[in-house]
Amino acid sequence: MPxxxxxxxxxxxxxxxxxxxxxxxxxxxxPTVYSSPHIGNFRSFLFADVLRRFVEDQGYQVTQxxxxxxxxxxxxxxxxxxxxxxxxxxxxxxxxxxxIARQYEAEFHECQQKLMVRLPHHMPRATDFIPQMGxxxxxxxxxxxxxxxxxxxYFAVARFPGYGKLSGKVLDELEAGARVAxxxxxxxxxxxxxWKTDDKHQMQWDAPFRGGARGFPGWHIECxxxxxxxxxxxxxxxxxxxxxxxxxxxxxxAQTEAHTHxxxxxxxxxxxxxxxxxxxxxxxxxxxxxxADILQQGYTGLExxxxxxxxxxxxxxxxxxxxxxxxxxxxxxxxxxxQRLVRHRDGLERVGGDDLAGPAAQxxxxxxxxxxxxxxxxxxxAAVFDFVGVCNKAQPSAAGASAALAAFLRFEDVLxxxxxxxxxxxxxxxxxxxxxxxxxxxxxxxxxxxxTADRLRDEIAAAGWKIVDAPTGARxxxx
RNA sequence: GGUCCCGUAGCCGAGUGGUUAGGCAACGGAUUGCAAAUCCGUUUACCCCAGUUCGAUUCUGGGCGGGACCUCCA
Numbered sequence: 001m002p003x004x005x006x007x008x009x010x011x012x013x014x015x016x017x018x019x020x021x022x023x024x025x026x027x028x029x030x031p032t033v034y035s036s037p038h039i040g041n042f043r044s045f046l047f048a049d050v051l052r053r054f055v056e057d058q059g060y061q062v063t064q065x066x067x068x069x070x071x072x073x074x075x076x077x078x079x080x081x082x083x084x085x086x087x088x089x090x091x092x093x094x095x096x097x098x099x100i101a102r103q104y105e106a107e108f109h110e111c112q113q114k115l116m117v118r119l120p121h122h123m124p125r126a127t128d129f130i131p132q133m134g135x136x137x138x139x140x141x142x143x144x145x146x147x148x149x150x151x152x153x154y155f156a157v158a159r160f161p162g163y164g165k166l167s168g169k170v171l172d173e174l175e176a177g178a179r180v181a182x183x184x185x186x187x188x189x190x191x192x193x194x195w196k197t198d199d200k201h202q203m204q205w206d207a208p209f210r211g212g213a214r215g216f217p218g219w220h221i222e223c224x225x226x227x228x229x230x231x232x233x234x235x236x237x238x239x240x241x242x243x244x245x246x247x248x249x250x251x252x253x254a255q256t257e258a259h260t261h262x263x264x265x266x267x268x269x270x271x272x273x274x275x276x277x278x279x280x281x282x283x284x285x286x287x288x289x290x291x292a293d294i295l296q297q298g299y300t301g302l303e304x305x306x307x308x309x310x311x312x313x314x315x316x317x318x319x320x321x322x323x324x325x326x327x328x329x330x331x332x333x334x335x336x337x338x339q340r341l342v343r344h345r346d347g348l349e350r351v352g353g354d355d356l357a358g359p360a361a362q363x364x365x366x367x368x369x370x371x372x373x374x375x376x377x378x379x380x381x382a383a384v385f386d387f388v389g390v391c392n393k394a395q396p397s398a399a400g401a402s403a404a405l406a407a408f409l410r411f412e413d414v415l416x417x418x419x420x421x422x423x424x425x426x427x428x429x430x431x432x433x434x435x436x437x438x439x440x441x442x443x444x445x446x447x448x449x450x451x452t453a454d455r456l457r458d459e460i461a462a463a464g465w466k467i468v469d470a471p472t473g474a475r476x477x478x479x
Numbered sequence: 480g481g482u483c484c485c486g487u488a489g490c491c492g493a494g495u496g497g498u499u500a501g502g503c504a505a506c507g508g509a510u511u512g513c514a515a516a517u518c519c520g521u522u523u524a525c526c527c528c529a530g531u532u533c534g535a536u537u538c539u540g541g542g543c544g545g546g547a548c549c550u551c552c553a
Contacts, residue, residue: 241553
């Protein structure tokens with residue numbers, strides 16, 4: 001089944017048609033490592049992860065690149081008064097910009113792991129690609145598409161006719177917005193920096209292009225350089241948050257296509273920002289959450305992942321604590337179902353005659369259809385839960401349970417938000433004292449000493465476990 | 480000022496020109512010693528106004544409300 005994705009560039013759904021049949025190249029604008037990753041960042045990164053997982057699920061060989069921006073971005077779109085965020089963090093903490101970048105990069109990787117992100121094949125650092133950026137800058141200067149003033153190099157937007165095609169921004173509107181900083185060096189207010197000089201900057205390199213001055217790269221060139229290095233001049237999919245559309249991706253297109261004279265990206269995809277408690281997440285409103293914040297509240301990475309992917313990426317997602325609680329319950333429903341199936345498959349539960357292969361195939365087909373429709377995760381989850389209902393009603397045969405479990409493995413492979421296949425019985429993994437209490441409760445129940453039985457059940461519950469009474473006997477499960 | 484998106488039951492969120500989305504929550508029943516889990520059943524929908532239509536929540540126009548981008552931001 002063809003995969004249809006929404007292309008921000010054409011503002012329409014398009015069929016994924018890889019440049020090389022059977023192979024898909026993806027580039028994702030990654031983290032800027034000057035602060036802890038927040039849940040909004042990870043909505044975008046999890047969207048990229050689900051995209052990659054589903055495209056792989058559909059049989060494509062995917063190569064995925066995500067950059068690590070360890071050169072900070074200036075806080076103002078101007079030379080004067082602008083301070084790089086990495087440099088600012090450095091000044092506050094007294095540590096070098098390099099140390100800070102490495103620290104937050106490590107934290108980012110931890111978050112990826114906790115949120116079950118399948119690691120991109122390449123996660124290059126911008127600072128390792130200064131020479132590659134230099135080669136592009138050099139070429140753009142040679143072509144006359146870029147110019148140098150006082151050591152600063154700017155891309156001449158007027159020389160690239162396609163500028164504005166992604167974001168729809170045109171010069172008049174930018175001027176009307178009155179937000180374009182005054183910069184006498186620029187020939188055109190839209191021109192953007194490829195290379196900058198600033199003596200006070202910690203991160204500096206000798207100019208990697210001919211005739212340049214010591215300085216640091218502009219804010220867009222890294223992605224062009226790294227994308228081209230790993231994936232070639234043309235790629236299939238490029239993703240980012242909606243805020244990246246302008247100016248970042250617009251500039252990437254300009255500098256890359258001016259350099260290669262070929263179409264850079266086939267499909268541009270942008271994830272909508274999430275809201276928190278119905279409004280934009282911001283530090284000043286006190287509704288700003290890092291991934292670590294949520295985990296510290298006691299939610300698992302899986303629960304956070306579920307919460308962040310359950311709404312289709314192009315819809316705004318309202319992040320709330322209630323949403324996390326719902327995710328916890330929803331995941332439990334799936335896992336309960338899977339565990340029962342495991343018990344049937346393994347002969348621990350009396351098996352019936354229901355062959356679930358048919359419903360499993362149906363659920364798989366439905367899942368594929370809705371995921372192929374621009375990654376409609378909401379509908380994909382509905383397909384999963386419909387199937388849960390079917391399984392719970394059934395008295396499956398061992399083979400039927402096995403077929404159903406295979407479907408769940410596939411859903412998990414694509415969404416990654418349910419967790420691994422449950423063990424049929426966790427009693428043996430419970431602490432020994434709880435196992436003894438379970439045995440004691442069994443005895444109390446046989447002698448109809450309900451008070452003792454209930455007290456033991458409460459004690460077990462207080463320890464974070466719960467008793468499941470089944471026809472085949474009572475067992476313990478992690479609550 | 481420019482560009483764009485959204486408004487669905489208690490909450491979150493799909494979708495459709497006429498037929499039950501799904502999850503969470505609530506209520507009744509089955510089951511259970513009582514629970515938990517599971518199953519069965521039930522309740523509350525499509526912001527407002529006008530138009531197109533046999534028929535609109537779904538299409539068109541207007542209004543109201545919310546949000547995003549235009550500036551570092553996923």
